Amino acid sequence: MIIRRAVADDHTAINAIVQTSSAYDGPYRPMLDGYEVTAAQIVAEETWVAEDDAMLGFYSLVFHTQPELDLLFVSDAAQGRGVGRLLFEHMRARAASRGVTAVKIISHPPARDFYRRMGAIEVGLAYPTGAVSWARPIFSLPVSPSG
Numbered sequence: 001m002i003i004r005r006a007v008a009d010d011h012t013a014i015n016a017i018v019q020t021s022s023a024y025d026g027p028y029r030p031m032l033d034g035y036e037v038t039a040a041q042i043v044a045e046e047t048w049v050a051e052d053d054a055m056l057g058f059y060s061l062v063f064h065t066q067p068e069l070d071l072l073f074v075s076d077a078a079q080g081r082g083v084g085r086l087l088f089e090h091m092r093a094r095a096a097s098r099g100v101t102a103v104k105i106i107s108h109p110p111a112r113d114f115y116r117r118m119g120a121i122e123v124g125l126a127y128p129t130g131a132v133s134w135a136r137p138i139f140s141l142p143v144s145p146s147g
Contacts, residue, residue: 001083003090006047006058008039013055014047017075023110031131037071045070046094050083057083059091061103067095068104069141072111088118095143105139115139 006014014037024032037060041047046061057074061067069091074083095103106126107115116122120139127135 001050001052001056001086003048003050003086006042006049008043010047010049010055010058011037011039011042014042014049014058014073017055017057017073018071020076021073022076023108027134028108028110030133033131048087048090048094050074050078050087056081057087059087061091061094063098066104067098067100067102068106084114085118092141092143095141100143103141103143105141107137107139109134109136112137115141 018035018037019032021032037047041060046063047058048061049058050056055075056078058071059069059073060071062070072084072087072091074087091103105115105120112122115137116139118141120141122137123140124138125135126132126138
């Protein structure tokens with residue numbers, strides 16, 4: 001498995017992972033209705049993919065007002081293989097290389113335990129808005145900047 005910087009042409013595979021994610025079944029599905037990760041977004045943000053013969057997952061790290069893990073998805077077929085952990089550790093290293101001391105994460109509720117295991121600290125709640133009809137935990141991930 002390799003982790004590489006995503007390119008605009010990855011948008012179809014990235015969106016397939018997002019739209020087929022069973023983590024968004026049931027009451028969470030409306031959040032993804034009409035949602036698309038655009039080619040421009042992939043290029044503008046720090047978007048990275050894990051792949052072997054196929055794309056296994058991806059993450060997007062943004063640096064707008066504060067560093068934030070915008071997206072982290074692992075394909076259903078790759079669940080339980082350590083892909084999420086590898087992508088997360090890669091994201092932490094990328095943030096550290098940019099001098100970041102903390103990354104904000106607004107989590108999908110079922111991912112709460114994953115982020116806790118990865119060392120993120122729950123600091124609040126994002127309240128329902130728009131297509132998101134449930135509260136989402138907000139985490140802060142301490143990062144040690146590389147020197």
